[in-house]
Amino acid sequence: MKIAIVGTGYVGLVTGTCFAEMGLNVICVDVDKSKVEKLENGVIPIYEPGLEELVRKNHNDGRLSFTTDLESCIDDVDIIFIAVGTPPDEDGSADLKYVLEVARTIGRSMKKYVLVVTKSTVPVGTAALVRSTIQKELDDRGLNIDFDVASNPEFLKEGNAVIDFMRPDRVVVGVESEKARKLLSKLYKPFMLNNFRVIFMDVPSAEMTKYAANAMLATRISFMNSIANLCEAVGADVNMVRAGIGSDMRIGKKFLYAGCGYGGSCFPKDVKALIKTASEYGVDMEILRSVEKVNAYQKGLLFRKFSLYYNGDLKGKTVAIWGLSFKPETDDMRDAPSVVLIRSLIEAGCKVRAYDPIAMDEGRRILGDECVYYAKDMYDAVLDADGLFLVTEWKQFRLPAWNVVKKVMNHPYIVDGRNIYDVEELRSLGFDYECIGRRFDK
Ligand SMILES: NC(=O)C1=CN([C@@H]2O[C@H](COP(=O)(O)OP(=O)(O)OC[C@H]3O[C@@H](n4cnc5c(N)ncnc54)[C@H](O)[C@@H]3O)[C@@H](O)[C@H]2O)C=CC1
Numbered sequence: 001m002k003i004a005i006v007g008t009g010y011v012g013l014v015t016g017t018c019f020a021e022m023g024l025n026v027i028c029v030d031v032d033k034s035k036v037e038k039l040e041n042g043v044i045p046i047y048e049p050g051l052e053e054l055v056r057k058n059h060n061d062g063r064l065s066f067t068t069d070l071e072s073c074i075d076d077v078d079i080i081f082i083a084v085g086t087p088p089d090e091d092g093s094a095d096l097k098y099v100l101e102v103a104r105t106i107g108r109s110m111k112k113y114v115l116v117v118t119k120s121t122v123p124v125g126t127a128a129l130v131r132s133t134i135q136k137e138l139d140d141r142g143l144n145i146d147f148d149v150a151s152n153p154e155f156l157k158e159g160n161a162v163i164d165f166m167r168p169d170r171v172v173v174g175v176e177s178e179k180a181r182k183l184l185s186k187l188y189k190p191f192m193l194n195n196f197r198v199i200f201m202d203v204p205s206a207e208m209t210k211y212a213a214n215a216m217l218a219t220r221i222s223f224m225n226s227i228a229n230l231c232e233a234v235g236a237d238v239n240m241v242r243a244g245i246g247s248d249m250r251i252g253k254k255f256l257y258a259g260c261g262y263g264g265s266c267f268p269k270d271v272k273a274l275i276k277t278a279s280e281y282g283v284d285m286e287i288l289r290s291v292e293k294v295n296a297y298q299k300g301l302l303f304r305k306f307s308l309y310y311n312g313d314l315k316g317k318t319v320a321i322w323g324l325s326f327k328p329e330t331d332d333m334r335d336a337p338s339v340v341l342i343r344s345l346i347e348a349g350c351k352v353r354a355y356d357p358i359a360m361d362e363g364r365r366i367l368g369d370e371c372v373y374y375a376k377d378m379y380d381a382v383l384d385a386d387g388l389f390l391v392t393e394w395k396q397f398r399l400p401a402w403n404v405v406k407k408v409m410n411h412p413y414i415v416d417g418r419n420i421y422d423v424e425e426l427r428s429l430g431f432d433y434e435c436i437g438r439r440f441d442k
């Protein structure tokens, strides 16, 4: 079996590389020439642990190739995965222009049966739209060629993408024909043999499953952030509460960490898109509107704490930021809490010194280097600082040499946006310390 993956972003590159690693012949297609050139030379344009080695190995072994020319490979493959971006449109809906562009190209060039699978996160009805788009191109060419469209959403997490793909909790596949089911069963056979659940369903349910999963996870986070804020008000400790509720099997331990809000390329955009889809059908997703509201509040929380601490007198203060990426093990800063915080600090007249183990270039790209100093290391960031914000819980921030930090800071004040530090330890060292929803006497 030979497959094509269209789009070599996170999802496309991980999907293509992992299928090649499983022994398939994979051709990855992207319109971005420079990306394809880099990939051809074994350089991957994203930071994702373990991925670069796998790309090089499978490329060298001849199972993984890259091209900008989708048309030339359409009739060489059995399955085409569409894994291009679906960014938010101005009204919050998923912008399908890249997906439909790929569908048009397929319809314009195919000469024999092919199974087209949407892997991008797309609203209910998109597979049907892909089908009609391809069909229209075929009609224009006066051809009657059989093809199928299926939905196979992706659930991997950035930073853990290869493991998530290779050992999934489940694979969701939406099909509308027996032929498509057979082809995808064959593709996912190794997963079935390893007892990973492959769940077949109809196409709209598969499309909805992806949004429901992300919306549920985002809801858990906003719920815990609300509980954390209440804990702070009433004198309870959200870490204790998390342990207390997470041990109930029905609730589970994961995704209950309070912090400075969820970010990334998916939760914010997918929650928005689901609200939009619902409104198009006259359904009010009140819960999800609250999830967004809580998250926006939470992203402003660190700045508000800082402002309160200094009674609003922030002009000229020097501020250290540990962590720019939206979570550890990625250089992705899309919708990152750090961006909201840094912009507020700059607006208030603060001088920002930022450090991230991986996302420094991305930081420069998104925030510019006029108002932000990009520090050489985490200790350079705290030099003369009137406050330190821990925004992303990278491992290297877990056990800092606090004596060095204290010595070089102008004022020993820490705002911990991820609740990773020991309150008592920091206070005994003479730091003023704040975090999210934990109990301690101020
Ligand atoms: N990033 C993630 O962790 C996850 C993303 N998803 C979903 O997967 C989809 C892709 O996301 P990412 O990989 O993050 O996107 P991305 O934005 O990183 O990459 C998309 C790629 O598609 C390429 N592209 C655009 N139009 C094209 C065309 N006509 N032909 C060929 N290539 C084209 C772009 O040049 C780009 O390289 C989105 O729908 C996203 O919601 C799903 C699960 C996880």
Ligand SMILES: O=C(O)[C@H]1O[C@H](OP(=O)(O)OP(=O)(O)OC[C@H]2O[C@@H](n3ccc(=O)[nH]c3=O)[C@H](O)[C@@H]2O)[C@H](O)[C@@H](O)[C@@H]1O
Pocket (backbone or CB within 6 Å): 121, 154, 155, 156, 157, 158, 159, 214, 217, 221, 254, 255, 256, 257, 258, 259, 260, 261, 262, 263, 264, 265, 266, 267, 326, 327
């Ligand atoms: O559709 C997608 O793109 C992906 O979106 C998320 O993956 P990702 O965005 O890579 O990252 P997560 O680990 O889910 O974290 C998202 C955000 O939530 C925050 N978070 C996570 C967990 C938690 O308990 N608390 C919390 O604040 C993180 O700091 C981060 O900002 C989902 O976890 C994946 O299953 C999904 O495939």
